[in-house]
Amino acid sequence: DGSARNVWIMSYLELAGLQKRYGASIAVDEVSLSVAKGESVALLGPSGCGKTTTLRMLAGLIAPDRGTIRVDGTEITRLPAHKRNMGYVFQSYALFPHLSVARNVAFGLEERGVARAEIARQVAEGLAMVQLGHLGERRPRELSGGQQQRVALARALVIRPSVLLLDESLSNLDAKLRDAMRHEIRSIQRSLGITTLFVTHDQVEALTMCDRIAVMNRGRIAQIGTAEDIYERPATRFVAEFVGRMNALPATRDGDGKVLLWGGRQQLAAPLEGAFDLFVRPQRMRIVAPSETVGETNLRVAGRVLRSVFVGDHVEVLVEGAGGQLTVEMPSGTALPAEGDEVAVIWPTADSLAFAREAA
Ligand code: ATP
Numbered sequence: 091d092g093s094a095r096n097v098w099i100m101s102y103l104e105l106a107g108l109q110k111r112y113g114a115s116i117a118v119d120e121v122s123l124s125v126a127k128g129e130s131v132a133l134l135g136p137s138g139c140g141k142t143t144t145l146r147m148l149a150g151l152i153a154p155d156r157g158t159i160r161v162d163g164t165e166i167t168r169l170p171a172h173k174r175n176m177g178y179v180f181q182s183y184a185l186f187p188h189l190s191v192a193r194n195v196a197f198g199l200e201e202r203g204v205a206r207a208e209i210a211r212q213v214a215e216g217l218a219m220v221q222l223g224h225l226g227e228r229r230p231r232e233l234s235g236g237q238q239q240r241v242a243l244a245r246a247l248v249i250r251p252s253v254l255l256l257d258e259s260l261s262n263l264d265a266k267l268r269d270a271m272r273h274e275i276r277s278i279q280r281s282l283g284i285t286t287l288f289v290t291h292d293q294v295e296a297l298t299m300c301d302r303i304a305v306m307n308r309g310r311i312a313q314i315g316t317a318e319d320i321y322e323r324p325a326t327r328f329v330a331e332f333v334g335r336m337n338a339l340p341a342t343r344d345g346d347g348k349v350l351l352w353g354g355r356q357q358l359a360a361p362l363e364g365a366f367d368l369f370v371r372p373q374r375m376r377i378v379a380p381s382e383t384v385g386e387t388n389l390r391v392a393g394r395v396l397r398s399v400f401v402g403d404h405v406e407v408l409v410e411g412a413g414g415q416l417t418v419e420m421p422s423g424t425a426l427p428a429e430g431d432e433v434a435v436i437w438p439t440a441d442s443l444a445f446a447r448e449a450a
Contacts, residue, residue, distance in 0.1 A: 102127035102285050103148075103253055108157035110143050117143040119309035121157070128283040130276070131314075132296035135306030136332065141289040144306075145255050148287065149178045161252050172201070177246030181258040183238050185230040191241050192217065192226035198249040216244040219278060236267040243275065247282070254279065254286040260295065272298050293333055297321075305329050327445035330369045337375070337416040338367040339391065341444070352391035353412035358439060366444050372419040374441040377407060377427055380434045388436045391416075395431045409435055 101124035110118040118140040125131050133141045146152045148159060150171030159167045166174055185194050195216050199209045217223045220240035230238055239259060246254060256275070260268045276299045279286050290296050296303045297317045304314040305328075313325040324330035331338070341358075342350040342365045349358040351368065368389075377395075384390045393411030405426060407418045418435055420426070427433055 104160040106158045108154050116309050130286040130300045132288045132300040132303045134296040134303050139306040140309040145257050145289050150174050175252045177251030177254045179242045179246050179256045179259040183242040191228050195245045212248050216248040220244045235263050254284050256288045335372050337370045340413050341368045356389050362444050366446050369443040370437050372417045375418040375435050375437045377433050380432050384436050389439050390434050390436045392434050395427045398426050
């Protein structure tokens, strides 16, 4: 139909059915992904899910067993790395230690035989963009981690790559610098309109740096969507558990539109047969007195407060009941329940997600 066709026309970077095996194990399993021109997409997933392998296939550093890669309509699946015009920033930055910062940035331009005056101009421009114009003569070891990171970024960007690939490139920085760099890279990416694929296992990074997130699990894309899609409407149990904090409450269907939840019968049109888990975000839950009645649009469980932990902008209250434990996130400044208090925990039914229990 028309919308599907538009998506196809908009697609700039296109992975179709990419697969990579190592012996009997499949590192990347039928990964398909369309990225629009100028879009930034994060590959987010736990260690070993195939993020780096996917990125390295894009860069041309390893060959896929199956599938195709296209950029702007041209297939590049078998093209050698240096002919792909991709900017790749590694986790380790991989700067040349014996070369000055300026020569590091010039490297890709020299390789392409760009004229010297033009190289000087573009290097100056690249270093200015990452705010390192004054450090061009230093060696990489004379720079901080964040500065090295920027040199690697400038080096990748001066060749005007068709696609920018970033592999956990902020993970060596301390928390504050990482946060600043996220915003800086995002703003450079946006102002240049450069199509970017970003590998991370850090959710905040994925949320702040990207237009869309592809959540990977065991070599496959579990879900792709905006940060809000992924967070509010996780498509699978894995995504619900991996992205953001979640409570999982064991539940059982109990006939005539009721569900057994933490020992109480609740009004809930259960979408699943038998035993399942009900997922609820801690910040959607509220603690009330056990005597308080809940409306029809809320669910409720009873429990006892194990402890409250102050974590700056909010308080986490751990509650234990018949079905196990759950965490409620309350704004700090609200009256806190005391340890040992008998309480009820309530939340809007619409904020619950049901997923089948996984076989152990
Ligand atoms: P991390 O976040 O830890 O970097 P990742 O998601 O990037 O993980 P990959 O590095 O792509 O994961 O690895 C995916 C799977 O393929 C892993 O199980 C890994 O052990 C395996 N693998 C990767 N490279 C090789 C290799 N050269 N030989 C054998 N197995 C490999």
